[in-house]
Amino acid sequence: MTEPLVIIGGGLASGGAVRAIRDGGHDGDIVVISTEPHHPYERPPLSRDYLRREATRSSVFTLAPGWYAENHVDVRTASTVVALDVHSHRLTVADGQDLKYSKLLLATGSSPRSAGLPGEDLLGVLSLRTLENSDLLHATLQEAVRDGGGRLVVIGDGWIGLEVAASARTMGLEVTVLGHGSQPLGKVLGETMGAFYADVHTAHGVIFRRQVVVASIDGIDGRVHGVTLGDGSVIAADVVLVAVGAAPNTGLAVSAGIAVRARELGGGIAVNGCLTTSAPDVYAAGDVASIPSIVYDRPLRVEHWDTALRSGPHAGAAMIGSDTLYDHLPYFYSDQYDVGMEYTGFTAGPGDYDDVVISGSLQSREFVAFWTSQGRVRAGMAVNSWDRIPEIDALIRSRTRAAPDELERFHERPARPQNWSTPTAGGTGSGEACTGSSPSQKSTK
Incomplete structure (x- = not known):
């Protein structure tokens, strides 16, 4: 009897992985283990419309709870995995139960950081x-x-x-x-x-x-x-x-000897282009995964909805045989009052770019901002300006130098997907191909 595919985590990455596995034609056993008392759900509404009660509780679940039963997925809620033996392909749950797996996905997410302040335990x-x-x-x-x-x-x-x-x-x-x-x-x-x-x-x-x-x-x-x-x-x-801020939940991986990235690289579980970890048959996705980027020539760990949305299904597909390289630019959005924003790309902070170019009007709150380094766009943010992300994505990937005045005219042009140079993969990523190479077995703390 083949052991089940097991997914640890109760967020968007977990739900997406399960759906991708079933959509990919896999009809074997799947077990989802979540510390939370719910089926997997997405988190952006928690600080936005759900917090304000402008959205219902059911709206946060990307798959209806009944979907799991209909598709023969065993979801074990309010359960915590306390030990993982990657050599024997076995994990232990807090209630003492052992479970063997054929392949395992770590989608353990992140946890809020404590401020370390006196009084942090007060009510309210x-x-x-x-x-x-x-x-x-x-x-x-x-x-x-x-x-x-x-x-x-x-x-x-x-x-x-x-x-x-x-x-x-x-x-x-x-x-x-x-x-x-x-x-x-x-x-x-x-x-x-x-x-x-x-x-x-x-x-x-x-x-x-x-x-x-x-x-x-x-x-x-x-x-x-x-x-x-x-x-x-x-x-x-x-x-x-x-x-x-939040810290990636890497404790289970570290205790099992799975490699993690250095803190200066964002921490997280090190994976290759197929989201495979240093342990055999173990994958990682979502907030906890540090994924090599072809575009930025470095691993990225991004705590955003879109990363979970994309990396969960990618890992699920990889678990059943896909060897497609993960190649998505980080993306997120935020709605605050009447200001809607979409952002794509990556900078490691103020030292990672030398200019911010604005196309449009800050006063009217309709513009596109570009973060550039030596004339090349590293990230872009569209504020109350819709359907511009495909163009910004293409511009980042092209690695073409653009003069500031050219970028300043961007907002004047009608939205036209991939309006700039044809995107190319560019760079060499982290040297970790999707097949034949996994992150180092050594854990970097």
Whole structure:
């Protein structure tokens, strides 16, 4: 009897992998093991429309729970894998059960980082990752509004923090966002685009405290009451969201001796172009996977919806024999108030580009921004400008040098997919082909 294909994880990558395996014609046993008490679901709505209750709970499930039963997929919820033996192809669940597998996908995702602050365990201090987190955050915000307070303090000025800030303002709360940098999203977008998003939120009443150090989260009778900054000032709070980033859930892989990337490369489980790890018959996808990029000549670990959407099915197909090389540019989107944004490409931070070129108008909030290095576009962001991503993708892949004035005229042109040079793969990736090569067995910590 052939052992089952096993998938560990309950997010979008897991659900996509299962669907790809069945769509690929595999009729053998599949087991999905998730620590959460749900079938696999997607997470972007948790900080957006679902948090505001503009979307239903059922809308977050990309496959209806009944689909799994109809397709003979064994989904084991509220179960945690505590040990993995890659040599014997065996894993152990927290209840003591052992399970053998023929092939295994690690789609274990990431977990919110702790701020490491006194008072982080007070009632009303929350983080956001799971469906239950979003339910609790919604209920806590609503309770704060009903009780006449309604003051939210967000520690962290990244995407999750700002999306929750926008949702909370829509729900009627007072919002203060605390950040280390001179602008929100500065580490990701740089000063110009960070200032743009700061202006968007400020226009909707959000207060920003920049370049601050948080000393403690303070409470009365076990419940949060405020946040004390390093200069001694206190910001009153009925609810505090800690949104200081996420860490990949690599513990199971590390304990099994599976190679992981160095922290300076984003961490995560090292995979090759077929999303195969250093262990035989073990794959990784989603937030936890560090995937070699043909375009950027380095591995990328990207914690975004689209990576899970694409890498999960890619890994599922690879598990049943596909040898297609993974070649997708990172992509994500964010909707905040009346500002919709799509972004594609990658930069490792301000030192990874030398200019930001704007095509369109920041004032009208309709534009395309390009991050360039020596005239070559490394990433692009379309704000309230739709159907431009295929062109931006093509421009990045072409590696063609474009003068700033040429990029500035981009927004004036009608949307036309692949309007620029024909994209080419370019580069050599990480030297890890889809077949015949797996990441080093040595784990890099």
